[in-house]
Amino acid sequence: MNTSKNTKDKMTNYRWTICAMLFFATTVNYLDRQVLSLTWKDFIAPEFHWTDADYGDITAIFSIVYAISNLFAGRFIDWMGTRKGYIWAIGVWSLGACLHALCGWATEHVVGIHDAAEMISATGAVASTIAITSVYFFIAARVILSIGEAGNFPAAIKVTAEYFPKKDRAFSTSIFNAGATVGALVAPVTIPSLARYFQGLGIGNGWEMAFIVIGALGFIWMGMWLFMYKKPHDNPKVNAVELAYIEQDKQAEQDLQPTSSKEEKKLSFLQCLKYRQAWAFALGKFTTDGVWWFFLFWTPAYISDVYGFSSDSSTAQILIFVLYAITMLSIYGGKLPTIIINKTGLNPYAARMRAMFIFALFPLLALFAQPLGSYSYWFPIIIIGIAGAAHQSWSANIYSVVGDMFPKSAVATIIGFGGMAGGVGAFIINKSSGMLFTYADETQMTFMGFQGKPAGYFIIFCICAVSYLIGWFIIKALVPKYKPIVVD
Template identity: 25%
Template structure:
């Protein structure tokens, strides 16, 4: 029997989730230049507002991973999509710093389980030798969506104001949350997947069968009750610490582009607001290209028999080193060269974003959601630190130290993979 290809349809649904997820993270960056004037926010206050999402999002990653292990992605994702989208709508009605900061905290809280759920879904639906490509495809949603929709968001703000921007992006998420619930199913619950596809997934390392809970255990999907020893097991691994630090570095670059990038172009480089919306698309397209190239090359190397260490680590290390090229923008006033250096750096960051594959490869089999939560927690500490640090570094009107800071993070991440991540094996 020829295997069906239902898994790619489920992957497309995750891809759309990621697009909406990142629209509701990045809409603030588009609104910031006008919004900060209307609400009288200083650069330092703007940095804190940019970081607010990260405080709750990062701190709730471990609980989010545990929740992702326990509840069906169909129900949990629908709940998260609708709630964070309603909070996004609410941001269109704020009148000051405190309300905006609080609603961004709420957005991060409701989005917290999303990436652990993405990883659980891909681990359930895809065998090991297709997983880096699958991760690259759904993660590319954050870049493809922002690349093509940033000009759209810019035009919405021009015509409807920053309030209309938040209402529009939030309303889209509410509608999609309902559609997700209607369309998504796990492998064993999907009516059109055949036995050959299930066998293909499972024989290749896909994990979709529930285990019966042992006496004294809860009915969590992996068959494990909550234990602090599980958290200790994840944090005790030097190899996992290597990928955790690397993910912090990758996300450092990402969160510059998700927060300060449009403000950098308009306020610190003097570009027209509408023009900046189109130019801002270029680095996102470059990051998407880097991500897809890295994912497909990495999977191809695995299928050709290249060691996992080389196939998975080389694109990530190369990408992190390439992300240091962002510093080159400090040495030119030519708009084309500025965008070139930023796009080249984000291309490298995109290459490194297949790092989620290490959660599937390295996690203890019964702790995939928890490990994904810790991984995302450590990585998204950058969403707290980077916007605030940039706000203070740029408070005197000079953005050059901020770009050096982002470049140094790339070196830190590459060093972590080189020095800490050893032999690739399940912990």
């Protein structure tokens, strides 16, 4: 009898199983996003005659469509709920990922060319036509991918708000957000090798099957999610003790507002925009998201352009693997606010802002990435890894700020609004980078002792270095103190 009672009273930990599912979804999300960046320089560009500007246009349009889609994805997730909404999101982006594989066939059909070898050997006006046509097809596939991927973070943050109390949200967010790092970590050691393997088998030019294999992972996740996810109070795998732990903030809120026993009122999108807290989150994302996306999309090209290592070379794979292995340190970034709260008694917002200021200092090292890179390519790789870890730690905390301040019914909407702002920032930096690198290469531009593309990279690194401090001061100016939104 006592054993049975103790078993019943022992808290289940199903919330961490759900967190693991969010982690795997985010990993797949970033794997799908990385296939293009790891294959374009060495597999796709020679076939379609792309320039840096072409690639910059594709990534920029992906970013802006992702931005706009975030605006609607948040509302969609709030409307559909996390179970169905997540299924739709990952289904659409997995389809978009797989559709990239058809871009070569579609280009051949439109241009009237029979195979990849004929496209590679094309010159003059034909080569230009191939480039333009293929870019349009890749943009179309990228648009579908971006529409689906926009749903990942609004859904994941909403699930976190449903399954974790406020004090644990930054840590749980940092865990699932580490999926972005793991996806970026696994990608360089698998995707170029997959492309080269299928190229050796004579299946297309190799890169096509890389998109299909990675894209198929999302469909596997969908089946698992359907069977595993229910809201905490409906989930038989969550016992009463765990449910009480998950909902501990409800009691605290009732103690503060004993009269608020009615159902939580939903905020419209326009109502959300009336709050400075929403704009603080959005501007914080705008100033910093582009930095991560720049490192994600351009690091393989940087290694190739500046140091001459192709994406499928063992050196490039080791460099990128080490870079993202360093970013795994970000998993501890979600712990820092909890440590600060326990030691100082500060409220969650104040603790997060203190932690975020610390994280904002590390990207300043990017100012030295290019100068130190003259001595060894390991210096910029290590510095970018540290900056990436700081970004992911920053990201876990800025996401958690939304759950701290907004009611659950508005969380996905605000996350979507901030995601849109972050996507706009990413659009600007990706578009500008592609144009800058092409210009720097053609004119052999000089900057601070560097010439050509290295000069262009140095300029972007300097912008990345200061972005987080700018974002922190904007957030602090708009929301100097903890002020949760109370809906009347």
